[in-house]
Amino acid sequence: MAAHQYPEGRVLIIMTGGTICMRSSPEGLIPASGFLKEGMAPRPSFNDGSKSEDLPVMTSPTTREHLPSLRTPPSTYSRHVRYTLYEFPVLHDSSSISSAGWSQIAATIQNNYALFDGFVVLHGTDSLAYTSSALSFMCSHLGKPIILTGSQASIFALQSDAVDNLLGSLIIAGTFTIPEVCLFFHHSLYRGNRTTKVSASSFDAFASPNCEPLARVSAMGVNVNWNLIRRPTDIAKFNVQADLDTAHVACLRIFPGIKPEMIDGVLRVPGLRGLILETFGAGNAPGGEDGILTTIISKACARGIIIVNVSQCQSGTVSPLYAPATVLGNAGVVFGHDLTTEAALTKLSFLLALKGLSYEDIVTQMQLSLRGEITVMVTEQFRHPGSDVPVITAYQTAFTALGHAITSGCLPVVVNLLDHDTHNLLLAADYADNTALHLAAVGPNPEIVIVLLGKGASVHVRNRAGNSPLFLAQQVKNEEAVMMLVDSGAHLHVEEMERS
CATH class of the missing domain: 3.40.50.40 (Rossmann fold)
Structure with a gap:
């Protein structure tokens, strides 16, 4: 009998330097090359032993290389995370990083944005809060998770926080559509621009004093506070402001x-x-x-x-x-x-x-909140449905009514349902994991697509068959929907390109 095939999320790990990837030497800690092979492959939590695949990675705006990948065992969410690692040619000392280093990280993400579901950036802890804050402002109209992490001790040390920090970042980036620049440390996922380093030696080295964690990791899995998650509401593609005027x-x-x-x-x-x-x-x-x-x-x-x-x-x-x-x-x-x-x-x-x-x-x-860096009195609320959310009649009825209005092309009813939504319908899904945007992508009224995008619907969520709203719109030749989705940053995933 063939083994059950679980879906895979694809994550690019960007190694910029830091204690997490260092080895001991007579001169002290030095960066270790071959981090994927030496630091991750021998550990069962990072490598399920499946056949390695080479993944395409843009190492410059015009250069594509194929790098070896590994795959995690299936998580609590019945999902693998396949990942590869791109190592900067010159690793940064985090205490010496500047806006040029931030631009290099942002450019690497931008070049690979269409190839991966999420990004994990390995970074030294000294300036980690500065880098995560900077990237949050540099990256606009973000639709995928960017998670920065590091460790207080090397992954090669006997007592280290590196494995937990890296594995937690990897699972979150490859499983959840959290479209923010985040910092993950000591079982907590923080909004990157709310963090500060509070300890030079404790494993619990970072805090977010004025904003609750976006998620926490426990033995039961990842508890995401969806009410805090920000989502882009502009119809615009992911973009990077290359330089900051720190000088x-x-x-x-x-x-x-x-x-x-x-x-x-x-x-x-x-x-x-x-x-x-x-x-x-x-x-x-x-x-x-x-x-x-x-x-x-x-x-x-x-x-x-x-x-x-x-x-x-x-x-x-x-x-x-x-x-x-x-x-x-x-x-x-x-x-x-x-x-x-x-x-x-x-x-x-x-x-x-x-x-x-x-x-x-x-x-x-x-004095305005651009990326959630300032507390405001009223925030939009979002919640992803999960297996622990009880199925209730009102919830089912509301999503069914929304789906019927979308497939009927009845814009006023869609607008009314969303304006009075108490069930977070934009993040709900039907029995095939189709969201409202999936339904609108094949529906008769393109204006409904505009309304959903303006409310914060994610263009990157895929249904149970692994299809995005853009893929479905292309399949039924809904050209207006395709154009609007592309303008909002949608793109075909690698698997969809192979099926097209």
Whole structure:
């Protein structure tokens, strides 16, 4: 009897460097080559022993190589993850990484975006929160998971967190459509731009003080908090902003007794365009009776330097609760709300690199949530159905009504059902795992496709037969639906290309 064939998710692991891939040497820890063969292949949790397949990987915008792959045993979700590893020719020391390294990571993802279901980036922990924050702003209209991880000890060490961190990242990236840049560490998946490193030695090295984890891993599996997951709602393709303007942004921590001329000296650095000011508590800084510091800051803002006020505290928000914070705000300083320092610095660098933005535009954007980096009062809620979700009559009735309206082409009914949706119908699926977007892709009314995409329907979810909405639309020659899906970043998966 033939073995049961489980579906496979495809993941590209991008190795940039870091402790996770290092070996001991007489000179100390050094990067180890052959990480896939030496670090992963011997471990049963990473390798089910099946026949290896070479997977296509774009190592540059024009160069395609075929690299060996491995496959995990089937997970709790009856799914394998097939993966390959691309190692940067020159590995980065995370303490020395710059915007050029971030651009290299983003470009690698962009070049391979259509070839894989998700991406795992191996990275050193020193600047991991900075890199995950930077990538979150660089990657727009993201429809697939990008998960950064590393470890406090090498995967070759006897006592290490590397296996758990890498395996957890791999399973999540190859199983769940979480379209965010994330950081996975010590059994928790965090929104990347909400993280900060809190320990140099503990395995529990990262925290997300102002945002709950997006998912947690336990012995029972992966518990995803779908209510927190953000999804793109614009009809646009995945895109990367290649460079960040980190060369013209500084960061300064206020301390008791700081001299105003110290701050003035930083604000007069040639070419400076932005300053992240780490203040006390809810945004307070020493004023002084003469008001010299306020005058210095006010003059800097008048010169066009954008100053963002973030708190030195890990938890909490900068707001005009106390008079000193209000004084800074009146001087032109931007309230950073609950931005981490890492997110504030990379966000400001991202905005300064965008062409056509005025000073006022950047000040406004800094106070808005672009990638979930700032807490807002009202958020959209999403939930994927799972085997642990009880099947209830109201849920079935609502999705059946939506499916009937879609297949009938009745746009007003579809809009009404979604506007009053209490069952997260965009993430529901029928007995064949067809979502509402699958049904609309073969339906008679292309305007329904537009409505679903505008509500956040994912173009990358595949049904039980492994078909995406784009594949189905092509099969029935629904040209309008094909065009809209492609404009929203849809593409055929590798298996679909082989069947076309």
